[in-house]
Amino acid sequence: MDFLTGLNDVQKAAVTAADGPTLVIAGPGSGKTRVLTYRIAWLLQQGVAPDQILTLTFTNKAAKEMKERISHVMGNAANRVWAGTFHSIFARILRAEASKLGFPATFTVYDTDDSSSLLRSIIQEMQLDPQVYNVGAVRSRISLAKSNLMTPQVYRSNEEWMTQDRQQKKPFIVDIYEKYMQRCKLAGAMDFDDLLLQLFRLLRDNPDNVLEKYRKKFQYIHVDEFQDTNFLQYAILRRLIKYDGSKENLFVVGDDAQSIYAFRGATIDNIIDFERDYPDLKVYKLEQNYRSTHHIVAAANQVISHNKKQLQKTIWTDKNERQKIKLLKCLTDDEEAKRVADLILEYKNRYHIPNQEIAILYRTNAQSRKFEEYLRRQNLAYRVFGGMSFYQRKEVKDLVAYLRIAVNPIDEEAMRRVINYPTRGISDSTLQKIGKVANQLNCSFWDAMTQVPDITDRAKKSIAAFRTLVLKWQEQTTKANASQLATDILRQSGLFDTLKADTSPEGQSKVENVVSVIDAIAEFVNGEVPAAEIAGADEVQDKSLAAYLQTVTLLTDADDNKQDTDRITLMSVHSAKGLEYQCLFVTGMEEQLFPSFMSSEDPNGLDEERRLFYVAITRAKELLTLTYCQNRYRYGQIRSFPPSRFLEEIGPEHFEISGGFGSARNAGREQEVVSNGARVSGVTPVRRNNGPIQSTVSAAAQAAFSASPAEAIVAGVTVLHLKFGKGTVLSVEGPKDGKIAAIQFEQDDVPERRIVLKFAKLQVLES
DNA sequence: TGACTGTGGGTTTTT
DNA sequence: CCCACAGTCA
Numbered sequence: 159m160d161f162l163t164g165l166n167d168v169q170k171a172a173v174t175a176a177d178g179p180t181l182v183i184a185g186p187g188s189g190k191t192r193v194l195t196y197r198i199a200w201l202l203q204q205g206v207a208p209d210q211i212l213t214l215t216f217t218n219k220a221a222k223e224m225k226e227r228i229s230h231v232m233g234n235a236a237n238r239v240w241a242g243t244f245h246s247i248f249a250r251i252l253r254a255e256a257s258k259l260g261f262p263a264t265f266t267v268y269d270t271d272d273s274s275s276l277l278r279s280i281i282q283e284m285q286l287d288p289q290v291y292n293v294g295a296v297r298s299r300i301s302l303a304k305s306n307l308m309t310p311q312v313y314r315s316n317e318e319w320m321t322q323d324r325q326q327k328k329p330f331i332v333d334i335y336e337k338y339m340q341r342c343k344l345a346g347a348m349d350f351d352d353l354l355l356q357l358f359r360l361l362r363d364n365p366d367n368v369l370e371k372y373r374k375k376f377q378y379i380h381v382d383e384f385q386d387t388n389f390l391q392y393a394i395l396r397r398l399i400k401y402d403g404s405k406e407n408l409f410v411v412g413d414d415a416q417s418i419y420a421f422r423g424a425t426i427d428n429i430i431d432f433e434r435d436y437p438d439l440k441v442y443k444l445e446q447n448y449r450s451t452h453h454i455v456a457a458a459n460q461v462i463s464h465n466k467k468q469l470q471k472t473i474w475t476d477k478n479e480r481q482k483i484k485l486l487k488c489l490t491d492d493e494e495a496k497r498v499a500d501l502i503l504e505y506k507n508r509y510h511i512p513n514q515e516i517a518i519l520y521r522t523n524a525q526s527r528k529f530e531e532y533l534r535r536q537n538l539a540y541r542v543f544g545g546m547s548f549y550q551r552k553e554v555k556d557l558v559a560y561l562r563i564a565v566n567p568i569d570e571e572a573m574r575r576v577i578n579y580p581t582r583g584i585s586d587s588t589l590q591k592i593g594k595v596a597n598q599l600n601c602s603f604w605d606a607m608t609q610v611p612d613i614t615d616r617a618k619k620s621i622a623a624f625r626t627l628v629l630k631w632q633e634q635t636t637k638a639n640a641s642q643l644a645t646d647i648l649r650q651s652g653l654f655d656t657l658k659a660d661t662s663p664e665g666q667s668k669v670e671n672v673v674s675v676i677d678a679i680a681e682f683v684n685g686e687v688p689a690a691e692i693a694g695a696d697e698v699q700d701k702s703l704a705a706y707l708q709t710v711t712l713l714t715d716a717d718d719n720k721q722d723t724d725r726i727t728l729m730s731v732h733s734a735k736g737l738e739y740q741c742l743f744v745t746g747m748e749e750q751l752f753p754s755f756m757s758s759e760d761p762n763g764l765d766e767e768r769r770l771f772y773v774a775i776t777r778a779k780e781l782l783t784l785t786y787c788q789n790r791y792r793y794g795q796i797r798s799f800p801p802s803r804f805l806e807e808i809g810p811e812h813f814e815i816s817g818g819f820g821s822a823r824n825a826g827r828e829q830e831v832v833s834n835g836a837r838v839s840g841v842t843p844v845r846r847n848n849g850p851i852q853s854t855v856s857a858a859a860q861a862a863f864s865a866s867p868a869e870a871i872v873a874g875v876t877v878l879h880l881k882f883g884k885g886t887v888l889s890v891e892g893p894k895d896g897k898i899a900a901i902q903f904e905q906d907d908v909p910e911r912r913i914v915l916k917f918a919k920l921q922v923l924e925s
Numbered sequence: 926t927g928a929c930t931g932t933g934g935g936t937t938t939t940t
Numbered sequence: 941c942c943c944a945c946a947g948t949c950a
Contacts, residue, residue, distance in 0.1 A: 216940070245940050270939085289934090350940050421938065522937060524941090544939090578926095585926065712940060732938045754937055770938080793936070794941035 161199060161231050165192070172442040173197045175409075179399075179436040181384075181429065182411040185473040186458070186776035187449025187738065190411050191220075194382055195227040197409060198239060201378055202228075208238035210377040215243055216386055218713065220736055224382070240376070244391055245350060248357045249708050251372070252348070253700065258365040259356055264566045264635075264704040266347040267711040271550070272571040273297055273338075273349045280337050283597065286330055296328075298422075300335045304351035305388040305423030307358065310336035344602045345570040350712075354390050361397045373398055377407060383736070384412030384432075388423035392431065406436060414469045415462050418732060418770045420762070429469070447475040447776075449738055453482050454778050457808040462772045464807050465765045482814040483775075485805070486785040491746075494787045495528035498743050499536045502726065505741055505781060513539055515740035517727040519774050521752040525745065526728050533726060543729035549710055553657060553668040557675055558707065560647050564631035565704045568602035580652040582620045588613050627651075640703040641680035648672060682706045731774045742778035744771075747786040747802040771804045875922050 162170055169189055172182050173196045184190035198211055215221045221242045229236035240247060249267060256263045268276070274293050277300075281291045303313050313319055313332045323331045342348065348356055361369050376398060381387065387395075399408045414426045433439050447455050455475045462468065486501075488494040498518060505511055518529050523544045533540045548554060556579065562572035578584045591613060596606035607621050627650065634643050648654045657669050683701050727739070731752075746752055752771065757763030775782060784805065789798045871877065875887050 218940090243940065292935095294935095353940085418938075422940090524936075581926075583926080730938065756937060766938095791941075 161196065165189075165196065166446060168442055168444055169193050169196075172444070173200050175440055175442070177405045177407055179406050179432070179439045180409045180442070181432060181439055182409075182442045182444060183429075183469060183471060184411055184413050184444040185447060185471060186413065186416065186773070187447040187475075188444035188473070189448060190413075190444065191224065191227065191382075191736075193444065194380060194409075194411050195224055195231070198224075198228050198236075198380065199231040202232050202235050202239075206378060208235045209240065210375065211239045211380070212247070212376040212378065213239065213241040213380040213382070214247060215241070215382040217736070218243055218246070220382055221246075243712065245353050245712050246709065248353045248394075249712065250700075252353065252356055252360070253705065253708065255360055255368055258368060259360055260343070261348070261356070262346045262566060262568075264346070264702075265708075266345065266562050266566050266569040266572065267353065267708050268342065268347045268349040268571060269711050270297070270350075271555070272347070275571055275574075276341055276345075277334065277338060279593065280334055280341065283593070284330065284334065284337070286334075291328060291330070291334065296331060296334055299331055300338060301349075301351050302423050303335065304355050305390050307355070307390050307393055310339060340600075341570065344568065344596070344600075346566050346568045346602075347571070351390075354388075354394065358390060358394050358397070361394065369397070373401060373404070377405070379408050381408070381410040381412075383416075384410035385414050385417035385426050385429060386412075386419045386424045387428050388425060389428070390423075392428045396435065400435075408432075408436075415465075415769055416735065416773050418735065418766060418773055420766050443471050445471050445473055447473050447477075449779055450475060450776060451477045451480045451780055453480075453812045454775060454782050457483055457812045458772055458776050460809055460812075461768060461775070461804060461807050465768055467765065481781055483808070483812050484781075484783040485813050485815050486783060487801075487815070488785060488787045489789060491525075491528050491787050491790040494745060494785050495532040498529060498745065498783070498785060499532035499538065501743075501783065502533075502538060502741070503536055509741075509781075511741050511781075513724045513726045517729065517734065517737070517739040517741075517777070518743045518745060519729060519731050519734050519777070520745050521731060521754060521770075522746075523730055529728055529745075533728075538726055539723065540726040540728055543727065543733050547713070548671070549713060551668075551671055553653075554671050554675055556653060557644075557648060557672045558710065560651050560653065561644055561703060562707055563628055564643070564647055565635050565702075565707060567628050567632060568604045570596075570603040573603055576651070576653075577624060580656045582624060583616055584620050584624070585617065588617045588621075635703055640683045640701065640706060641676055643703060644676050644679050648676065678710075679703070679706055682709075731770050734777050735773050738777055738779055740779045741781040742775075743783045743785065744774045745785045746790070747784050747805055748790065748799040749802055750799045751790070751792075752802050752804070768804065768807075771802075871922065877922055 162173065165173060166189075169192065172180070172193050175197075182190070182193055184193070194213070198213065201211060202208060213221070213224060215224065225236055225239070225241050228239060228241075242250075252259070252261070252265070253263055256265055266272075274297055277293050277296055278288070281288055281293065281296070303319070308316065308319070310332055313335060320329075320332065323329050342352065361372070364370075379395065379399060381395065395408060399406050410432065412429060414429055417424060417426045433441070450458075452475055455473055455477075459473055484501075486494070486497055488497060502516060505516075520526065520529075526542050526544075530540065530542065549558070556576055559572035559575040562569045563576070567573070574589060577589070588610070591610045592603060592606050595601075595610050596603050599606060599609065604625075607625060610618075610621075631643065631647055631650075634646070638646075653672070654669075657665065657672060660666075660668070683706075727737075731744070750758065753764055753767035757767050775784075786801045786805070789796050791797075871887060873887050877887060
């Protein structure tokens with residue numbers, strides 16, 4: 159096979175491996191995608207039918223890239239290979255089999271907002287305290303349960319989970335979960351996790367021998383980024399390949415060191431279980447890194463060696479040394495952004511690097527702002543990934559909600575969203591009543607709409623009129639062309655007029671946005687294979703509005719790659735996985751940020767952060783710059799944290815320190831007590847001459863700090879000040895608006911400090 | 926019923 | 941700092 163010539167021995171062996179379960183452990187930059195695509199190309203060349211090949215990825219982008227690369231080698235046959243994300247492929251199967259599960263084929267896919275909003279309603283209806291039952295927390299708990307294949311029944315009988323809930327003082331989570339499942343069912347809706355869970359149910363309950371059908375269909379299954387699969391995903395895979403007479407063709411590629419989705423249920427136990435479940439598993443290790451220069455690879459190895467739990471492998475490179483890793487120490491986040499922008503300019507001048515080879519990574523999306531500001535100032539073109547995507551904009555969601563109820567009128571969340579927008583005289587209290595009736599009759603919101611007693615005639619009429627409109631649209635879904643129907647809906651709903659009435663620039667861009675949704679639908683219908691629809695198949699492509707809607711929900715803005723322009727990339731470290739850049743900045747390398755404060759207590763969490771950092775630095779091909787700040791705006795306040803511990807895990811021989819005063823290692827040493835995060839309430843002596851704002855309070859204590867109101871500061875109480883530490887209030891005097899407190903701080907050489915309460919932030923510790 | 930204001934509370938990563 | 945929500949006013 160001539161296309162095999164460019165591969166090294168291990169890659170070649172993996173690509174041409176015989177039938178049977180196969181695991182490829184692939185370090186960063188080791189040609190993982192290459193192996194996967196060539197494997198598929200090789201199978202095709204061996205005469206395997208393309209539609210018997212299934213390839214599952216985590217992102218649409220990865221799937222798309224895979225398809226392109228296969229077709230590069232194999233031409234058109236690639237189009238008939240099933241390649242897509244777990245979610246999109248499964249949605250496709252579920253669409254075909256929905257009736258077997260008691261769902262309409264036009265089922266809605268609830269996105270995170272829909273889930274949250276439904277949960278909010280449920281929590282309210284159950285009269286639970288929304289403070290205690292925080293929607294986000296409840297949602298992720300339920301999601302985690304689903305990822306671990308725990309139905310509400312299983313959850314209820316699981317002592318460990320129930321005990322955890324009781325300890326968290328949230329004993330009713332399981333009841334919310336149960337209710338939530340019922341409501342999704344009544345609304346003909348599945349959330350992201352349901353796309354996996356319902357598929358599992360389908361394969362387990364096996365109505366009409368559907369399991370056999372898919373076992374036959376998918377003779378060769380491949381999984382990319384296997385370390386990111388959760389228990390449920392592995393359970394599905396196992397069900398598909400483990401049976402008598404199966405060739406067990408599960409070919410997975412992954413890297414335990416790059417597992418960064420444990421928080422949403424991914425578990426590298428799947429790799430271990432894979433080896434255990436299939437004793438004749440063939441394992442290949444790709445250890446040569448073709449991407450990065452020596453310093454980067456060596457630094458990455460040093461970092462990851464701090465994690466205990468990992469599969470043994472040695473990543474190496476034969477690339478020349480070239481640049482060391484640059485370390486920028488900055489005073490503020492403002493300066494950080496400025497210096498990054500300046501450095502980009504300098505690099506561009508010196509090395510002529512195109513923008514698309516440059517990326518700025520950060521731990522949290524909120525950090526992007528400052529960089530945007532300074533890139534704009536330097537006239538550098540950039541693109542921010544993550545954050546609000548096109549399909550999350552209000553006007554777009556509104557139109558999509560209309561389309562959703564046309565296709566699937568029982569979709570409760572979509573209905574609630576638009577039933578009174580534009581206003582139709584259907585009030586909030588009316589909606590509440592409908593919800594109540596739906597609950598009592600255990601029917602859908604849609605059905606309940608006609609059965610509400612004691613509402614005004616006006617409301618009744620409005621509801622009836624709206625239902626008629628929706629039914630008319632629904633009728634058209636099977637007759638009219640999807641984009642024509644969408645246009646009609648946009649107009650007849652009144653949405654278009656409402657948007658046009660707003661003549662402000664923002665208002666006009668809203669109009670443009672809804673119009674471009676219509677365009678996207680037209681494109682979808684007219685067969686230009688959109689980035690969204692990667693899953694090719696032997697059967698005719700489903701061009702229905704329902705198919706479009708289900709696809710659209712699974713898109714993120716990383717997917718609409720308008721890569722026609724040459725722009726600098728700004729994104730979170732998570733979304734950078736799988737990508738590579740000649741010139742890379744990893745920013746905000748500070749304790750409590752990277753590693754995140756959420757993970758600082760839990761060693762597993764810390765290991766995951768470390769893997770995340772590993773992923774971050776291994777994205778760089780040549781020029782890697784790490785930055786950190788002494789002071790950073792967070793929660794609207796200036797906070798200061800020591801440099802990230804991860805910086806100290808890289809040997810100084812790989813660094814070139816730039817700017818600031820002293821190395822990160824020194825900075826770290828100075829605050830040793832603080833930087834290992836062990837001391838929670840520790841207060842260390844004031845140290846001067848080290849930056850404008852010097853905190854004596856440990857990072858953890860700072861994170862826990864919350865200022866008390868001025869009234870609470872009275873003589874005798876013990877207070878905490880971020881700069882001076884713990885102290886006792888001696889007296890308070892002055893006018894109401896200018897109260898001055900005399901405070902004796904423990905770690906202080908002056909007898910008392912006079913603090914103007916209006917400006918100072920003090921937390922009362924005890925009174 | 927809708928728009929506006931203030932307040933209070935939360936801030937990780939994504940299909 | 942920013943958002944979402946609650947409560948108030950027109």
